[in-house]
Amino acid sequence: MWTRALVALTTAALLAGCAGPARITYQNVTPDNPATISATVTRPSGPGPFPAVVVMHGCGGLSPQLERWARWFADRGYIGMVVDSFGPRKVKGDCAPESPDDIPVTARLDDAFGALKWLQSQPDVRKDRVGIIGYSQGGVYAMSAVNGPSLERAARRGVKIPEPGFAAGVGVYPGGCRSLIPQLAVKPLLVLIGEVDDWTPPEHCQQMVESMKSRGANTSIVVYPGAYHYFDVEEQKKEYLPDVGNDFKPSGRGATVSYQPEAAADAYRQVERFFGRYLKP
Secondary structure, eight states, rough: OOHHHHHHHHHHHHHHHOOOOOOEEEEEOTTTSEEEEEEEEOSSSSOEEEEEEEEEEBBBBBOHHHHHHHHHHTTTOOEEEEEEEGGGGGGOOOSSSTTTTTTTTTHHHHHHHHHHHHHTTTTEEEEEEEEEEEETTTHHHHHHHBBBBHHHHHHHHHHHOTOOSSEEEEEESOSSSHHHHHEEEEESSEEEEETTTTSSOOOHHHHHHHHHHHHTEEEEEEETTOBBBBTTTTTTSEEEEEEEOOOOOTEEEEEEEEEOHHHHHHHHHHHHHHHHTTTTT
């Protein structure tokens, strides 16, 4: 009888370790008026402590692809935390020009640091081994979270950044590269982008990476031949989105998106190698 009970408890524990994502809420770090943000947390099996990765969505909000990334991280021994910046704020999306759903430009960075603070409070998290990855609009926040001037500006706003901060960051077809060219990453930064991306053109990210690297930053970039925006989104057919905002088009609108399996496969390899180097013990 005791043997059967022990087997049952062991099986339950293993199943719990392999369970799907858990929905949680936390407070972001906006001074004086913190927002309640929701997230899904996918944990690996085993006792930990684990390194962790904060996952930041793009201008369209949450997507199944982000949960696939979180599960992929958990399968490799990381806690994957997908932050939902839009749902709690009742924002449908932020892709259209002059969207009425726009939120303060600093809000999502505050969400990212709130997620870091929440993870550091968990007993099964390696507090000094938390990375961040962001896609498209989320990419600029992933890059800003390891960018020295961005951290200084946040501190001047009164933000208390959890020490020691994010250990490393990845921007996947990120926005914002042009604005960060004269700035400086203070933690390792990897950028993954498509060669023919007409929404977040690669040349600006290349300039940013090379400019930062020339001043001593640990930055790198991979540009995928023939790849567009959303190259990792498995269900994304090739199409032109006419209504999305685009600062690099004369009309201010429109971008091409498409899944590219070769680029996606290498992106997973690059991320595994990068976070394996900087987050794993």
